[in-house]
Amino acid sequence: MALLLALSGCHVNTAPSGPKQHSNVNLELDKSEMVRAVLDIKAGEIKVRGGAAKLLEAGFDYDHPEWKPVVDYKNSSFRGELRVEQGTNISLGSSENIWDLKFNDGVPLDLETKLGAGKADLKLGSLSLRSVSVKAGAGEVIVDLRGQPKRSYTVEVHGGVGEATVYLPKDVGVSASASGGIGSINTEGLTKRDGRWINPDQEHSSILVRVDVHGGVGEINLIR
Secondary structure, three states: OHHHHHHHOOEEEOOOOOOOEEEEEEEOOOOOOEEEEEEEEEEEEEEEEOOOOOOEEEEEEEOOHHHOOEEEEEEEOOEEEEEEEOOOEEEOOOOOEEEEEEEOOOOOEEEEEEEEEEEEEEEOOOOOEEEEEEEEEEEEEEEEOOOOOOOOEEEEEEEEEEEEEEEOOOOOEEEEEEEOOEOOEEEEOOEEEOOEEEOHHHOOOOOEEEEEEEOOEEEEEEEO
């Protein structure tokens, strides 16, 4: 863990962890016609999915008080700006830091997730996505895009030390690329053409999901 945290650029101390704490944050739907959400977790596990009746329904479990996330939301000109950020003072004694966030499926969303060290499990297929960006320093990243998107969108995944897996929708066009340093690139259900992998059954679809995955040391999986 110390090495992973160092690789992610987090400040580390050795203060002991405290009792497990839980907090909830709910944001009501407003007049925002789109929302940009930035989720910045330094170390731990982050889960993101759809299905919220509100704009955001989030729960946080942590066992160090300095890990309590700061949630900031502003609305301007029908555009919502959401930022959820963990403090930078990371304790090696902490054993748990889990974020569980549910977004509303109907609000168009630009989602940016930053993970220093740990695991990101992003089940995004039901959301009304405009763009997705995932940046991980060290750990495992799972991005599940399986669903029925109503518009085209872009996805960028930047993985460091670890494994990145992207599950792709079957019934729309897909154009994917993957590049890595040390490790392997695995694909399933895709055809390579002109340096990119495509969904051969939906080559002429009016909806296109464009995915670019960049890995460091690790494994990249593209699965349709």
